Amino acid sequence: MKHLRPILWKALVRQYYLQNAGFFLFFFLFFFGIVAPSQQPAYHYALILGILNTPALLALTLFCWLLYAMKCSRWIIGLLQSPDHAFLHVLPHAGKIRAFRLLLEIQAALFLPVMLYAMVVVVIAYIQAARITVLLIFCFIICVCLISAILYWYELFYPGRLIRLPVLYRTAAKRRYTPYWSFLLRGWATQHKALLAGIKLLGCGILYLLLKIQTPDDYDIRMPFLVFSVALLGHGALIYQTRRMEEEKLLFYRSLPVSLFKRLLQYMTLYLLVFLPEIITVGWLMPDHIRIKDALGFVLAGYSTLLLLNSCLFIARLQRSDMIKLSIGIFGILYFGVLSDGLILLSGLFLLTAGSLFFGGYCRKEG
Amino acid sequence: MLEFTQFEKSYGSRRIFSIASCRLGQGVYWLQGPNGAGKTTLLRIVAGIISFRGDILLDGHSLRRDPVAYRRSVSWADAEPRYPPFLTGSDLLSFYLSVRKAGSSQAEDLVSALSMKTYISTRIGSWSDGMIKKLSLALAFLGAPSLIVLDEPLVTLDATSVQLLYEMIHLRRQKNCSFLFTSHQDIETSSLPIDKKILIRDQTIETLAI
Numbered sequence: 001m002k003h004l005r006p007i008l009w010k011a012l013v014r015q016y017y018l019q020n021a022g023f024f025l026f027f028f029l030f031f032f033g034i035v036a037p038s039q040q041p042a043y044h045y046a047l048i049l050g051i052l053n054t055p056a057l058l059a060l061t062l063f064c065w066l067l068y069a070m071k072c073s074r075w076i077i078g079l080l081q082s083p084d085h086a087f088l089h090v091l092p093h094a095g096k097i098r099a100f101r102l103l104l105e106i107q108a109a110l111f112l113p114v115m116l117y118a119m120v121v122v123v124i125a126y127i128q129a130a131r132i133t134v135l136l137i138f139c140f141i142i143c144v145c146l147i148s149a150i151l152y153w154y155e156l157f158y159p160g161r162l163i164r165l166p167v168l169y170r171t172a173a174k175r176r177y178t179p180y181w182s183f184l185l186r187g188w189a190t191q192h193k194a195l196l197a198g199i200k201l202l203g204c205g206i207l208y209l210l211l212k213i214q215t216p217d218d219y220d221i222r223m224p225f226l227v228f229s230v231a232l233l234g235h236g237a238l239i240y241q242t243r244r245m246e247e248e249k250l251l252f253y254r255s256l257p258v259s260l261f262k263r264l265l266q267y268m269t270l271y272l273l274v275f276l277p278e279i280i281t282v283g284w285l286m287p288d289h290i291r292i293k294d295a296l297g298f299v300l301a302g303y304s305t306l307l308l309l310n311s312c313l314f315i316a317r318l319q320r321s322d323m324i325k326l327s328i329g330i331f332g333i334l335y336f337g338v339l340s341d342g343l344i345l346l347s348g349l350f351l352l353t354a355g356s357l358f359f360g361g362y363c364r365k366e367g
Numbered sequence: 368m369l370e371f372t373q374f375e376k377s378y379g380s381r382r383i384f385s386i387a388s389c390r391l392g393q394g395v396y397w398l399q400g401p402n403g404a405g406k407t408t409l410l411r412i413v414a415g416i417i418s419f420r421g422d423i424l425l426d427g428h429s430l431r432r433d434p435v436a437y438r439r440s441v442s443w444a445d446a447e448p449r450y451p452p453f454l455t456g457s458d459l460l461s462f463y464l465s466v467r468k469a470g471s472s473q474a475e476d477l478v479s480a481l482s483m484k485t486y487i488s489t490r491i492g493s494w495s496d497g498m499i500k501k502l503s504l505a506l507a508f509l510g511a512p513s514l515i516v517l518d519e520p521l522v523t524l525d526a527t528s529v530q531l532l533y534e535m536i537h538l539r540r541q542k543n544c545s546f547l548f549t550s551h552q553d554i555e556t557s558s559l560p561i562d563k564k565i566l567i568r569d570q571t572i573e574t575l576a577i
Contacts, residue, residue, distance in 0.1 A: 081452070081492065178458050183451060190453040249449045252506070255414040256466045257439035363434075364418050 071194035104149040181270040203231040297343030304350035311354040314361035373421035394562030414443035446519035448503035452492025467510030517548035
């Protein structure tokens with residue numbers, strides 16, 4: 001039993017950070033990439049002061065941290081329930097208290113990025129004499145870690161008893177006919193909901209905040225689009241997970257009598273629904289803060305990028321690192337597109353490429 | 368029924384199959400070969416899941432030229448089926464019914480015959496391997512395929528379910544449905560009348576009388 005800790009760290013913590021490298025890169029770029037390095041301390045200090053002085057912003061921050069904690073919990077519980085990690089059920093033999101202590105350690109390690117940032121917030125809050133906020137953050141982190149560890153412990157000692165059915169799933173389960181795209185959407189809503197919610201909040205938030213400041217006299221959509229395209233490419237992590245789920249657990253769909261065009265329509269429907277919040281946000285700000293032509297460019301470029309990312313995964317068995325490289329490449333092309341005022345043309349090219357790659361790649365499954 | 372023409376399959380530089388021409392008539396076929404011979408690969412190719420060179424025809428429908436009609440005539444159950452844990456058995460049944468344009472009474476009969484009524488509406492994530500296997504078999508029998516491809520259909524099934532499966536195969540045979548399956552477990556020909564064995568040898572297939 002003395003080797004338990006290294007095994008757990010290797011199987012859970014290391015795997016978590018490896019598999020979520022794209023997620024962390026995206027958030028790193030979002031928090032530290034949008035401001036020049038020399039302005040980073042001042043920017044984050046101002047941000048933290050805003051969190052400390054505005055209860056709504058503090059609540060939003062805690063909510064985001066909670067979403068991240070849910071993502072960690074979902075990941076660990078998913079592993080505990082997967083056949084590949086059945087060996088983890090040896091943990092109860094270490095004893096109830098030791099097992100709990102180890103799981104608490106694991107949770108703390110996964111929650112480390114939040115705890116590090118929270119530590120900076122706590123130090124500044126202490127200097128600002130905001131003692132209630134300090135207490136609140138401490139209690140929040142302790143509660144989140146304890147509750148998560150209890151959930152893991154419960155899943156290990158009483159496997160299969162945790163109720164994890166979200167409302168969306170229960171409602172969908174009652175329906176008679178379920179189209180294929182709804183399986184994929186439910187996969188996102190049940191297994192990656194924190195990531196999905198985070199990407200949607202960020203995408204729509206960036207669009208709203210950066211477009212709202214545009215006026216007819218001071219109008220330049222290049223920067224809003226570039227920042228938005230980072231959030232857009234964050235979808236790459238979800239698309240990658242979807243393709244993985246299809247290859248592992250929805251293989252039967254390939255054997256069903258469905259034409260290639262109808263198969264493509266499933267993805268077109270899925271990504272249209274996924275991109276709907278951004279479409280609504282742009283539509284809402286049009287035409288006062290964004291011109292109709294630019295709004296069309298935003299929507300088409302966003303939608304075609306999602307389809308292109310999806311289709312690229314049909315031509316080759318890409319690894320997560322390849323997906324990041326691909327996303328960066330697409331970001332470069334989008335950058336060129338927005339600078340040359342050719343977003344609509346670029347979207348057309350993306351759509352054509354996505355269609356060609358899909359039709360060419362779908363039937364080439366090797367094994 | 369099933370024809371292979373200029374059929375080839377390779378993984379990288381390793382050639383698995385090279386069949387110039389082969390025709391299988393209607394019947395129940397037991398595909399045999401050692402581990403790694405390519406049994407699962409062949410079944411997946413016939414089911415229209417993975418790519419190959421050449422062509423396969425089922426009842427005159429080419430998998431290359433008329434893939435939808437071909438796939439309408441074939442159905443498949445995997446050796447170790449895996450489905451998303453958040454779906455229910457009912458979700459998959461209703462999805463298959465709509466795609467295969469089958470009547471819901473057929474699904475109800477299969478669910479009842481395989482004793483799946485009590486759990487079919489629950490999340491697959493909470494099912495045992497045997498329960499998932501029965502679901503994959505029920506899905507393969509939905510609709511009116513002329514060929515049902517079963518990869519290790521007896522694995523994880525209990526004795527009662529094995530007998531039920533034999534009965535289901537008997538009933539479908541009476542409706543001219545053919546079967547192509549692999550099994551490492553012995554099958555008594557008195558329980559399941561097998562027409563021919565197919566042996567994978569030297570990148571090709573040979574049919575042997577029972």
